[in-house]
Amino acid sequence: MELQFLGTSSGTPSRARNVSGLALRARGSKHWYLVDCGEGTQHRILRTNFSPISLRAIFVTHIHGDHCYGLPGLLASAGLLNRTEPLLIAGPPAVERFVRGVIESTGLRLPYAVEFAAVEAGWTVATLPDFRIEAAALSHRVPSFAFAFTEKSIVRRLDTAKLERDGIASGPGWGQLQRGEDIDLPDCRVARSADYLLPGRRQRKVIVAGDNDTPSLLAEQAQDAQLLVHEATYTEDVLQKIGPGPQHSSARATAAFAQEAGLPNLILTHFSPRYQQAGNGPSMADIEAEARAAYRGNLFLASDLQRYALDRHGVLTLLTDT
Amino acid sequence: MELQFLGTSSGTPSRARNVSGLALRARGSKHWYLVDCGEGTQHRILRTNFSPISLRAIFVTHIHGDHCYGLPGLLASAGLLNRTEPLLIAGPPAVERFVRGVIESTGLRLPYAVEFAAVEAGWTVATLPDFRIEAAALSHRVPSFAFAFTEKSIVRRLDTAKLERDGIASGPGWGQLQRGEDIDLPDCRVARSADYLLPGRRQRKVIVAGDNDTPSLLAEQAQDAQLLVHEATYTEDVLQKIGPGPQHSSARATAAFAQEAGLPNLILTHFSPRYQQAGNGPSMADIEAEARAAYRGNLFLASDLQRYALDRHGVLTLLTDT
Numbered sequence: 001m002e003l004q005f006l007g008t009s010s011g012t013p014s015r016a017r018n019v020s021g022l023a024l025r026a027r028g029s030k031h032w033y034l035v036d037c038g039e040g041t042q043h044r045i046l047r048t049n050f051s052p053i054s055l056r057a058i059f060v061t062h063i064h065g066d067h068c069y070g071l072p073g074l075l076a077s078a079g080l081l082n083r084t085e086p087l088l089i090a091g092p093p094a095v096e097r098f099v100r101g102v103i104e105s106t107g108l109r110l111p112y113a114v115e116f117a118a119v120e121a122g123w124t125v126a127t128l129p130d131f132r133i134e135a136a137a138l139s140h141r142v143p144s145f146a147f148a149f150t151e152k153s154i155v156r157r158l159d160t161a162k163l164e165r166d167g168i169a170s171g172p173g174w175g176q177l178q179r180g181e182d183i184d185l186p187d188c189r190v191a192r193s194a195d196y197l198l199p200g201r202r203q204r205k206v207i208v209a210g211d212n213d214t215p216s217l218l219a220e221q222a223q224d225a226q227l228l229v230h231e232a233t234y235t236e237d238v239l240q241k242i243g244p245g246p247q248h249s250s251a252r253a254t255a256a257f258a259q260e261a262g263l264p265n266l267i268l269t270h271f272s273p274r275y276q277q278a279g280n281g282p283s284m285a286d287i288e289a290e291a292r293a294a295y296r297g298n299l300f301l302a303s304d305l306q307r308y309a310l311d312r313h314g315v316l317t318l319l320t321d322t
Numbered sequence: 323m324e325l326q327f328l329g330t331s332s333g334t335p336s337r338a339r340n341v342s343g344l345a346l347r348a349r350g351s352k353h354w355y356l357v358d359c360g361e362g363t364q365h366r367i368l369r370t371n372f373s374p375i376s377l378r379a380i381f382v383t384h385i386h387g388d389h390c391y392g393l394p395g396l397l398a399s400a401g402l403l404n405r406t407e408p409l410l411i412a413g414p415p416a417v418e419r420f421v422r423g424v425i426e427s428t429g430l431r432l433p434y435a436v437e438f439a440a441v442e443a444g445w446t447v448a449t450l451p452d453f454r455i456e457a458a459a460l461s462h463r464v465p466s467f468a469f470a471f472t473e474k475s476i477v478r479r480l481d482t483a484k485l486e487r488d489g490i491a492s493g494p495g496w497g498q499l500q501r502g503e504d505i506d507l508p509d510c511r512v513a514r515s516a517d518y519l520l521p522g523r524r525q526r527k528v529i530v531a532g533d534n535d536t537p538s539l540l541a542e543q544a545q546d547a548q549l550l551v552h553e554a555t556y557t558e559d560v561l562q563k564i565g566p567g568p569q570h571s572s573a574r575a576t577a578a579f580a581q582e583a584g585l586p587n588l589i590l591t592h593f594s595p596r597y598q599q600a601g602n603g604p605s606m607a608d609i610e611a612e613a614r615a616a617y618r619g620n621l622f623l624a625s626d627l628q629r630y631a632l633d634r635h636g637v638l639t640l641l642t643d644t
Contacts, residue, residue: 012399015368019395039395040362046337063428069395073341073361076387077334098427105420106385107464142429 001151001204001310002027002319003229003267005302006034006044010211010233010248010270011066013040016277017304019066020270022208022229023050024149026130027309031056033131035147035208041070042077047305052078053085057128059119060091061210062144068095072102079110090117090125090135092143119145126152136221138212140247146209148221154200163196204310211270213247215257222261226314229302230254231270235286238272251287255295265316266295269302323473323526323632324349324641325551325589327624328356328366332533332555332570332592333388335362338599339626341388342592344530344551345372346471348452349631353378355453357469357530363392364399369627374400375407379450381441382413383532384466390417394424401432412439412447412457414465441467448474458543460534462569468531470543476522485518526632533592535569537579544583548636551624552576553592557608560594573609577617587638588617591624 006021013019019038023045025031032050034041037058045052052074060068071089078087089099096116102108117125121137123145131149138144158178163170168191173183177193185191205225207218215230222228232255233239233248251268258266268291275282288301298316300308307319328343335341341360345367347353354372356363359380367374374396382390393411400409411421418438424430439447443459445467453471460466480500485492490513495505499515507513527547529540537552544550554577555561555570573590580588590613597604610623620638622630629641 011402013365013368018365039392040365043335043340043362043365046335065394065398065428065430068428069391069398069424070361072387073391076391080333094427094429098424101423101427102391102420105416105423106387106390107416108387 001025001149001206002307003206003310004048004050004307005269005304006041006048007036007038008269008271008302008304009066010231010272012273013038014273017271017273018044019069020061021070022269023048024206024208025050026151029130030054031129033128033149034058036061036067036210037070037074038066039069039073042074044304045074051081053081053083055087057088057090059133059147059208060089060095061138061146061208062140062142063092063094063098064142064211067210068098071095071099072106072108075099075103075110075114076108079108079112083112086113086115088115088117088128090119090123090133092145093118094142121145134221136207136218138210138217139214140211144210144212146207146212146218146221148205148207148225150205151203154203156197156200159196159198166191168196201312202314204312204314206310211248213244213249213253215249215254216260218257219261222258222263225263227265227267227310227316228258228261228263229267229269230258232268232287232291233270233272235275235282235290238274238282251290252294255291255293255299258297259295263297264314265298265300265310266291267300267302267308267316271301323347323471323528324629325528325632326370326372326629327591327626328363328370329358329360330591330593330624330626331388332553332594334595335360336595339593339595340366341392342383343392344591345370346528346530347372348473351452352376353451355450355471356380358383358389358532359392359396360388361391361395364396366626367396373403375403375405377409379410379412381455381469381530382411382417383460383468383530384462384464385414385416385420386464386533389532390420393417393421394428394430397421397425397432397436398430401430401434405432405434408435408437410437410439410450412441412445412455414467415440416464443467456543458529458540460532460539461536462533466532466534468529468534468540468543470527470529470547472527473525476525478519478522481518481520488513490518523634524636526634526636528632533570535566535571537571537576538582540579541583544580544585547585549587549589549632549638550580550583550585551589551591552580554590554609554613555592555594557597557604557612560596560604573612574616577613577615577621580619581617585619586636587620587622587632588613589622589624589630589638593623
């Protein structure tokens with residue numbers, strides 16, 4: 001599984017960070033998915049290997065502008081690229097009202113269909129390629145969701161020693177068995193696929209969360225996940241100073257949850273623009289130090305255009321830094 | 323007068339060019355104006371000396387997304403910067419419907435007032451600082467306008483030789499005379515301001531046009547203008563191939579109009595992304611060659627973040643190139 005961050009700032013873009021957007025795909029798949037689409041997401045996409053043509057669906061965590069104001073422009077540009085495949089947009093119902101309203105008020109004509117799915121707690125979609133996707137409700141000023149992406153198909157290996165012991169010769173039949181089909185043998189026996197498939201490895205699962213002041217709402221989803229991507233808008237001291245009104249998480253709160261949930265990998269994102277890369281004021285190093293003090297797993301702080309890979313063993317690696 | 327291009331691509335952004343946006347201000351003024359606000363305009367503003375706080379008004383030429391999809395994000399970011407001054411948005415009525423619709427559907431709360439002005443042919447506003455602004459109707463698939471910015475106040479110089487001949491001693495009185503006030507002299511004479519002001523120079527006037535397939539619609543406005551900023555989406559051959567449907571101008575058509583109108587300065591912008599900076603395909607050099615063949619004035623092809631100055635004598639200079 002591959003992830004690429006298109007925006008990692010909260011509220012407003014900065015010179016280094018755009019507002020939220022995350023590209024996700026199964027390695028080698030022709031489809032990809034987008035979680036959130038802040039203004040300028042299409043500009044970031046121009047700097048990646050992703051195309052608005054092969055985008056299969058967009059998941060919008062919540063209706064705040066820094067997570068959705070890039071939708072109209074991305075839809076328009078996909079149209080100018082002559083996209084014809086339907087595009088799914090899944091999110092809280094306000095997202096459909098927003099997008100339909102803009103299409104209508106600006107006379108936007110698209111050469112492809114836009115399909116909307118209204119997301120609520122427990123919403124699941126299994127009809128998309130590569131992943132089963134589930135929504136989990138979060139706690140924010142407006143309805144906000146996390147999307148959990150679970151691999152749909154695992155290629156299970158054949159128990160070749162057993163096949164040979166049972167006198168089943170290698171050939172096209174082995175492929176059928178591996179694909180889950182039972183086969184008739186020349187001696188009139190039937191070989192059942194289930195008898196010759198080795199146990200599958202664990203399905204990879206990645207949770208991408210929207211804005212949220214209560215990470216523990218993801219406790220159940222996190223049980224079988226290898227990676228959580230979650231906001232850490234502030235350090236704890238800044239959050240205490242601002243108060244609970246904005247309903248965001250601190251680095252400490254997110255990291256402590258990931259530690260308690262036993263999550264092997266954590267990527268923090270959605271940083272307040274007040275945190276600079278370096279300098280005398282609040283810096284990204286403050287966010288990192290706070291998170292490392294509370295979490296002993298594999299921790300990353302996302303930057304724009306960073307690409308990550310989660311391998312079959314659930315090991316997360318940063319592929320490119322910017 | 324200073325202009326800075328924030329976007330110079332038509333339809334979609336490219337890696338080098340954003341969609342339409344142009345900043346304009348009177349040199350030394352604390353206010354500035356924006357014409358068009360395509361997606362990502364606020365990102366470009368981050369790379370300039372302009373701030374969403376001191377932006378006085380936004381003029382939207384027409385409702386197409388590449389000219390207005392950056393409005394919601396810019397409004398939101400100005401709010402996060404704690405802007406309190408009202409902001410005027412002037413454009414065809416669809417612009418107000420679009421912006422109000424997004425504010426409503428996404429629950430955007432702003433700490434300042436947004437005022438809308440519905441632009442139609444002949445619309446004028448004289449209540450803004452620095453400029454009187456007039457709209458002229460263009461020809462496009464949807465209602466589209468040009469905005470003409472004319473300097474409001476010209477500082478007229480005093481005829482000091484005449485003052486001395488008439489025995490009016492230098493002092494605070496000279497300043498009053500220059501500001502247009504008559505003054506009482508110690509010998510009971512009255513010195514009239516009008517008698518001592520030298521003739522004013524011509525007021526500078528800049529026309530910034532939206533999408534338009536008929537440049538000659540600007541013939542009247544162009545009579546006393548020093549600069550026209552106008553689209554040249556295609557070269558003539560490409561326009562002929564595409565046909566008149568999109569209702570854009572070729573470089574040749576725009577340049578020929580500027581030549582006929584006697585405009586001393588012309589900046590072309592809004593280039594189709596098919597024109598590359600260099601390479602084997604259609605290039606910016608094709609646009610330039612076609613325009614130069616038809617126009618013998620001071621010609622520029624705009625690039626993103628370029629700054630231009632129009633001095634008191636109507637001479638246009640490129641201040642920085644990118």
